[in-house]
Amino acid sequence: MRKIYLVGFMGCGKSMIGRRLSYYLKLPYYDMDSEIVRQQGMSIPEIFEKYGEERFREIETEFLRTFRDERCIIATGGGVAMKEENRKIMRRTGLVFFLDATFHDIYSRIRHDQNRPIVQRSTREELEALYNSRRKSYKESAHINVLTEKRTVRQIVEYIGFQVTRLKGDSPKRS
Numbered sequence: 001m002r003k004i005y006l007v008g009f010m011g012c013g014k015s016m017i018g019r020r021l022s023y024y025l026k027l028p029y030y031d032m033d034s035e036i037v038r039q040q041g042m043s044i045p046e047i048f049e050k051y052g053e054e055r056f057r058e059i060e061t062e063f064l065r066t067f068r069d070e071r072c073i074i075a076t077g078g079g080v081a082m083k084e085e086n087r088k089i090m091r092r093t094g095l096v097f098f099l100d101a102t103f104h105d106i107y108s109r110i111r112h113d114q115n116r117p118i119v120q121r122s123t124r125e126e127l128e129a130l131y132n133s134r135r136k137s138y139k140e141s142a143h144i145n146v147l148t149e150k151r152t153v154r155q156i157v158e159y160i161g162f163q164v165t166r167l168k169g170d171s172p173k174r175s
């Protein structure tokens, strides 16, 4: 079963594109953050506060290791692609798309968010530095890069849908 994974920085659109892609491709959709919140019975800020970020990162890897073998779309958390083990699992079990949004777009979307602990504890400059330092890992994890700037959600969904059909769920070496 080939999964479709969406990776990228907070606010790049993984959850929104994932939901819309689910209707477009008629495949089930799961949001890793929401699934973890449901499993743990706590919000993400609560998990960070109670168990620490390191434990949250372990929970993410456990999720990837154990999530059911089903053809589906998974919007990953913004930090998932940072770990080599996670990148390997995603590349082995599915097609990985990097939603490559500009920092400008991302910041305007996430700056007031209360539900992203990393946003709450960071300045704009710190977030931009994190964005720049993470891009390499997103690219390494992905089979296909999707530039989202000046593209509507519909255009992005149609592009990913086209690539999924073209590749019939098989992973290319590199895009």
Ligand SMILES: Nc1ncnc2c1ncn2[C@@H]1O[C@H](COP(=O)(O)OP(=O)(O)OP(=O)(O)O)[C@@H](O)[C@H]1O
Pocket (backbone or CB within 6 Å): 008, 009, 010, 011, 012, 013, 014, 015, 016, 017, 033, 075, 076, 077, 078, 109, 116, 148, 151, 152, 153, 156
């Ligand atoms: N291509 C786009 N054009 C306009 N608005 C968008 C686009 N993609 C996402 N958005 C908006 O940006 C916000 C953040 O998107 P979303 O929640 O999907 O990000 P995310 O990648 O899932 O973030 P996180 O990693 O924190 O879960 C949402 O309010 C969404 O409506």
Ligand SMILES: O=C(O)C1=C[C@@H](O)[C@@H](O)[C@H](O)C1
Pocket (backbone or CB within 6 Å): 009, 010, 033, 044, 076, 077, 078, 079, 080, 115, 116, 117, 118
């Ligand atoms: O970028 C990150 O490290 C995170 C992104 C969110 O999706 C959540 O997984 C959490 O807030 C951490």
Ligand SMILES: [Mg+2]
Pocket (backbone or CB within 6 Å): 014, 015, 016, 031, 033, 075, 076
């Ligand atoms: Mg999300």
